[in-house]
Amino acid sequence: MNRALMLVLLAVLAIAAPFYVYPILLMTVLSYVVFASSFNLLLGYAGLLCFGHAMFFGTAAYFAGWLLKNTALSIELCFLLSALSMAALGWVVGLIAARRGGIQFAMITLAISQFIYFLLLRAPFTGGEDGLQRIPRSALFGMFDVSSNLALYYVILAFSVLAILVFYRVVHSPFGEVLKAIRDNEARVESLGFIPERFKVLALTLSAGLAGLAGAMKAAAYQIATLHDVSFHISGTIIFMTLLGGLGTLTGPMVGAAMIVLLNDYLAQYGEWALIIQGAVFLVVILFFRKGVVGEIEARLKKPGRV
């Protein structure tokens, strides 16, 4: 009952928001919310720390940008193709990295992402240091003009809701149950007759697909795609958003993502002070919310004495 009420409230808020807040900022929030969920699927539910998650986000930004600029595909197809192609990339990365766990997995994914960064820097169609600029917004279903910020916001909102539903379903599926078991004790899962790598490869495929959607949405919102989107800075940011919101919680990383995007936007006006204020905010969160913001709230709400 409570939860239904929350969802209704959230829906009303999401629909009304662009009339009060700059839609591009909201679209950024949504992109990062989806991106953070994709990361959460790996780290929170499969125990896989991907150090180069930006490779899916950033490559998809380029890919979607290229599609929008050079083809007549409608915008929803550009989003879907970006997600699918990144799922394929995730599958390949999985085949290379999934046999390893822990820090080795992190290092391999980092290495692959650096390699992709280099490829994109050198590729003829990425615009080098400038990136892809003035990416157009093609019509939805080839019919509805969504080139205004307001219209695009609702498209991106719909895709984000869809992505979060996919994420929710995956972690609450029979597959998700095995995934969580692998996170908790991989050797035990193998001893029960499962081949853990296969599950990790599938998790990476799904996660990369969601990250790809996030990157494509961001490219459509900003109308640019740059190397920054593929950089380690973004990979690091998403880890941080996840930890800030609460690792291993369903909604924590989404909340963390929204908090950081909004905070960065707000702090932009303070110039150099932004970094110091940001640092102070993070320090407070780390000191008083050890399980992340949502993790801590969940822990406090749990009735004590419950076994």
Next chain:
Amino acid sequence: MTQSDYALEARNLSKSFGGFHAVKTVNLKVRRGSIHALIGPNGAGKTTCFNLLTKTLTPTEGQVLLDGQDITGLRSAQVARMGLVRSFQISATFPHLTCLENVRVALQSNHGTAFKFWRSLRAVEGLNARARALLEQVGLAGREDTLATELSYGKKRALEIATTLALDPKVMLLDEPTAGMGHEDVEPITDLIRQVSAGRTILIVEHNLSVVSSLCERITVLQHGEVLTEGTYDAVSNDPEVITAYMGGVDD
């Protein structure tokens, strides 16, 4: 006696880590339907043997046979599917899953749902009844929704046995199932092992000799990675070599 009288067999099994021989040419035959103990002082190589038998580790030399069939080249997941399932010395539960989910994951092993990321959990609800029955069997009735991490040590071991049983194994390998348990927990677990041994073969590593004597028909003693002797409890416990090995090796 023909080969198929033995559910599990190790032939000249060896494992070295670098230059250190943890297991040296171990020959072991576990008769079908029996409870067989593997004992020996700390560091004798018992867990390493288990790791080799279940293919958690690859042997440097030697073979493992399950029902007379060579399984040396298989991986542990395949071995598990063939009916050889182990428990771990350090209790191996899934701490952040509930007891029901712990067992249900194992039940999914033979259910064909494990990759269905698009289905809701309703797809595995059919397994709940069996999972509950297994939990009840090991004395965890009513704890379905408790997270494994919240269980006492003894209950965690019980949960691990329920998870192992979920695969309905032909051969069970139990690595010190009563280690670290309070007095009050040892007897129920011993009874449980006896109860589930019906129709199964069990190889058990156990330091508690009263548990060994009450359960096991045959005992193999391992020392420095080699088989010191094998026989019935009475024969083994009166063996002067075994007595010396234990005097020099055990710290409890």
